[in-house]
Amino acid sequence: MNRLHSPNIEINSISLNYEGRFLFDKLSFRLAGGRFTCLLGPSGVGKSSLLQLVAGILSLGARQGNIQSEEGLSLAGRVAYMGQTDLLLPWLSVLDNVLLGERLRWGRRHARIETKEKALHYLERVGLIQHIKKKPAVLSQGMRQRVALARTLFEDKAIVLMDEPFSALDLVRKLELQALAVEVLKQRTVFWVTHDPLEALRIADVIMVLAGRPAKIIYQAEPEGLVPRELRDQAYWALEAELLEVLYRAGDPLAC
Amino acid sequence: MLKRGFISILSLILLWQSLLWIFHWPAYILPSPWQVAMVWYQYWPILLKQSIPTLTETVLAFALAAVLGSASALVLAYFHWARAWFFPWLMLSQALPTFALAPLLVLWLGYGESSKIAIAIIMMFFPITSSFYDGLKQTPPGFLALAKSMNAKQRYILWFIRVPAALPSLASGLRVAAVLAPMGAVVGEWVGSSRGLGYLMLNANARMQIDWMFAALMAITVWTLLLYAAVDLSLKKLLPWAEDSVK
Numbered sequence: 001m002n003r004l005h006s007p008n009i010e011i012n013s014i015s016l017n018y019e020g021r022f023l024f025d026k027l028s029f030r031l032a033g034g035r036f037t038c039l040l041g042p043s044g045v046g047k048s049s050l051l052q053l054v055a056g057i058l059s060l061g062a063r064q065g066n067i068q069s070e071e072g073l074s075l076a077g078r079v080a081y082m083g084q085t086d087l088l089l090p091w092l093s094v095l096d097n098v099l100l101g102e103r104l105r106w107g108r109r110h111a112r113i114e115t116k117e118k119a120l121h122y123l124e125r126v127g128l129i130q131h132i133k134k135k136p137a138v139l140s141q142g143m144r145q146r147v148a149l150a151r152t153l154f155e156d157k158a159i160v161l162m163d164e165p166f167s168a169l170d171l172v173r174k175l176e177l178q179a180l181a182v183e184v185l186k187q188r189t190v191f192w193v194t195h196d197p198l199e200a201l202r203i204a205d206v207i208m209v210l211a212g213r214p215a216k217i218i219y220q221a222e223p224e225g226l227v228p229r230e231l232r233d234q235a236y237w238a239l240e241a242e243l244l245e246v247l248y249r250a251g252d253p254l255a256c
Numbered sequence: 257m258l259k260r261g262f263i264s265i266l267s268l269i270l271l272w273q274s275l276l277w278i279f280h281w282p283a284y285i286l287p288s289p290w291q292v293a294m295v296w297y298q299y300w301p302i303l304l305k306q307s308i309p310t311l312t313e314t315v316l317a318f319a320l321a322a323v324l325g326s327a328s329a330l331v332l333a334y335f336h337w338a339r340a341w342f343f344p345w346l347m348l349s350q351a352l353p354t355f356a357l358a359p360l361l362v363l364w365l366g367y368g369e370s371s372k373i374a375i376a377i378i379m380m381f382f383p384i385t386s387s388f389y390d391g392l393k394q395t396p397p398g399f400l401a402l403a404k405s406m407n408a409k410q411r412y413i414l415w416f417i418r419v420p421a422a423l424p425s426l427a428s429g430l431r432v433a434a435v436l437a438p439m440g441a442v443v444g445e446w447v448g449s450s451r452g453l454g455y456l457m458l459n460a461n462a463r464m465q466i467d468w469m470f471a472a473l474m475a476i477t478v479w480t481l482l483l484y485a486a487v488d489l490s491l492k493k494l495l496p497w498a499e500d501s502v503k
Contacts, residue, residue, distance in 0.1 A: 057401040081405035087398045090497035091420045103416050104408030137497060155406065 006034040006158040006189040007069035009054070014065030015214075016049060016058075023049055023061070025214035031206075033070070036182070036190045036227065038204035040197055040243070042250055046215050047193045048084075048163050054191060055081045055161045069159075080155035084164045086148040088136040095119060095132040098151045122150040125184055142173035149177070153184055160185055162192040166199070178203050179228045197243045201236055202228050207243065211250035219246045287467035295471040303456075303475050310452040311479060313369050313441040317376035318483070321433060324377065325384025326426060332385070333392035334414055350382040355443060362448040372449070376440025380433035384426070391425025392418050424498035427491040434487040438480045 009031040016023045023046040031037050041047050052058035054067055056076055068074055088097045096103075098119040099111050111119070123129050126146040136144055145166060152160060165181070166174045182203050194200055200207045201223060209219040221239065223229070229236050269289045275281075276288055283291060296303065328346070331338045358375050365371035395418045403413045445454025453472050460468035491498075 052401070055401075055405050057404045059397075059401075077407055079405060081402065083398055083402065085398060087402045089399065089417065089420070091423075091495075100402075100416075101406040101408075104403050104406050104412045107409070107412045107415070135497065161405075 006187055007071065008033040009067065009069055009075065009159065009189060009191070011054070012066050012068070014053065014063065014067065016046070016053065016061050016063045018049075018061035022214040026065070027214070027216065028065075029208070029217050031189055031191055033189050034187045035205040036185070036192060036203055037206040037208060038192045038194055038200035039208050039210055040194060040200055040247060041210035041215070042247070043195060045210050045213070045250075047195075047210055050210065050215075051161050051163050051191060051193045055079050057081065075159060078157055079159045079161060080152045080157035081161045082148055082152040082163065082165045084167060086136070086144040088144055088147055088151075090136055093133050093135060094128060094139070094147050095123065097136065097147055098123060098154050100151060101155050118156075119150070119154050122153040122184075123147075125153070126150045126180060142169055142177065145169060145173075145177060146180075149181060149184070157188070159189045159191070162190065164194055165192075167195065174199070175202075182228045197240065197247060201240055201243065202231075209243075209246050209250060218250060219243075284464050284466050287470055291467045292470040292474070295467050296474075299471070303453075303471060306451060306453050306456045306472075307475055307479060309369065310438065310441050310445065310454065310476070313372040313376065313444070313452070314437045314479070314483065316369075317373040317440060318380065318433060318437045318487075320373065321377045321380035321384055321437075322430060325381050325429070325433075326388055328381075329385045329388035329392060329426075330414075330419070332389050333418065334411075346382065346385060349378065352378075354379050354440070358443050358447045362444065367448050367450055371447075372441045372444030372452070375444040376437050379436045379440040379443075383432045383436070384429040387429030387432070388422055388426040391422030394425075395421045423495055427495060427498065430487055430491065431484065434484045435480060437483065438476055442476060 011027065011029050011031070013026040013028050015025050015027070027050075039047050039050070049058060049061075053063065054075065056079065069078070089100065092100070095116075099115065102108055102111050102115055120129065120132070123132055126149050128143065128146055128150065131139065131143065136147065139147070145168075148165070152162075162181075166177050169177065178199060192200075192203070205222060205227065207219075207221045207223065208217050210216070211218045221243070223239050224235050225233055272286075272289055276286060328342070332342060332346075354375060357378065358371075361374050362371045365374055392414075399417050399421065400413065403417055441452070442454040442457075445452040446458055449455045449458075453476055457469055457472045460466070460472065
C-alpha cells in the first residue's frame with residue numbers, strides 16, 4: 001500500500017446552513033494523512049453531514065469554505081465512501097457489487113480480467129471468497145458489511161470515509177470487523193464517524209469530538225498503543241473514562 | 257390456493273342458480289349456469305377460434321405498450337426538458353376516454369387488428385409509464401450517494417442503478433396492464449370488427465343469445481386471468497430480489 005500517497009486533509013472554515021440554521025460555522029480542522037481519525041459526538045450534531053461534505057456527496061444545505069488536501073487540491077476522485085447501511089445492490093452478486101465502481105465509471109458490465117482479480121483479492125481479504133456468486137439477500141448482516149468493505153477497498157482510494165459502518169452489527173462481529181478494517185485500511189487517510197466511544201478507542205490514531213450548534217471540535221486526543229487496541233489494555237480504560245466525561249458534558253446538542 | 261379458487265367459483269355458480277330459482281327470470285335475461293355450460297360444451301371450437309384474434313391483439317398490444325411505456329418513462333426520467341414538455345400530454349392521453357376514442361380509431365385504422373391494438377395500447381400506456389417513472393424517481397438516495405462518491409457517469413447510474421431499482425415498480429405497472437389488455441381489445445371489437453370474442457358478443461347480443469354472451473364473457477375472463485398469471489409468474493422469475501416482504 002506504500003504506493004498510495006495518503007494526504008493530510010485541510011477542512012478550511014466551512015459553514016453549512018440548513019433551513020436557516022448553521023450546522024457548522026467556520027469550522028476548521030485537519031485530518032492527519034495516513035492515519036485513522038474517529039469523530040464522535042451526540043446524535044444530530046452533524047457528524048454524518050460533515051463526512052458527506054468531505055466525500056462531496058452532501059446534497060442539502062448552503063455551504064461555504066473548502067475542503068482540500070494539503071497540496072491545495074480538491075478531493076474529487078480520491079475518496080472512497082462506506083455508509084451506515086451496506087448499500088449493496090440486491091440484484092447483483094457479491095462480486096459484481098464489489099465491481100460496481102467499474103460499471104459506473106466505464107459502463108462495463110463484464111470487468112477485465114485484471115480488474116476482476118483485484119476484486120477477488122479484496123474479497124479474499126475480507127474472507128468471502130467462497131461466496132462471490134451469492135446475492136446479498138442470502139448473506140448475514142456481518143457478511144454484507146464485509147462485502148461493503150471489500151467494495152470500498154476495491155475503489156483503492158487514498159482517502160476513506162466511513163459513516164458508522166458497523167453500527168448495525170452485534171458486538172462480536174463488530175470487534176472482528178474493526179480489526180479487519182484497521183488491517184486493510186492501514187496507511188490510508190481514514191475519517192471514521194461513530195457514535196460508539198469504544199469503537200473509537202479501539203481503532204483511532206486520533207479521536208475528535210464534535211458538539212454544539214453550530215458544531216465545533218471540542219476535544220481531540222491521540223491515544224497511545226498499536227491499533228486495534230485490545231480490550232485488556234490499561235490505557236484503553238483510562239481514556240475511556242475521560243472520553244465518556246467529555247461526551248457526557250457535550251450532552252444534547254439541541255439544548256445549546 | 258386451488259381449493260380456495262374452486263370453492264369461490266362453486267359458490268358463485270350456486271348464487272347464480274339460486275337467483276334463478278327465486279326470481280324465475282327468463283333465459284334471455286339471465287341464462288342458467290347449465291345453459292352456459294352447454295354452449296361451452298357444444299361450441300367450444302367456435303369460442304376457441306374466436307379467441308385467437310382477440311388473444312393475438314392482446315398479446316401484441318401488451319408487448320408494444322410495455323416497450324413504449326418503458327421507453328417513455330426512461331425519457332421522462334433522464335431528460336429534464338422531457339418532463340416539462342411531455343408529462344402534460346401523458347396526463348391528457350389518460351384523461352381522454354378511451355371508449356369514446358374507439359370509434360374514431362376504428363374509422364382511421366380500419367376494421368382489422370391494428371385499431372384494436374391501438375385502443376389496448378392507449379389503455380395500458382399510462383399505467384406502465386407512470387409506475388416505471390415513479391420507480392425511477394424513487395431510487396434509494398444511499399445508492400445515488402454511493403454512486404456519486406464513485407465518480408459515476410449519469411447515464412451509467414441510470415442504467416446500472418436507477419433502472420434495476422425501478423424494475424419492481426415497472427412490474428406492478430405491467431401487472432395492471434395485463435388485466436387491461438384484453439379489455440382494450442374487446443372494446444375495439446365491439447365498435448367494429450369481423451372476428452374475435454368481442455364480435456361474438458356483439459352478434460349474440462343482437463340475437464338475444466344471452467347464453468352465448470355469458471360464454472364469451474367467461475372466455476375473456478379466463479384468458480385475462482391466464483395472461484395475468486403468466487405475466488406475474490415471469491416477473492417473479494425475472495426479479496427474484498423483488499419478492500414481496502409480506503408472505
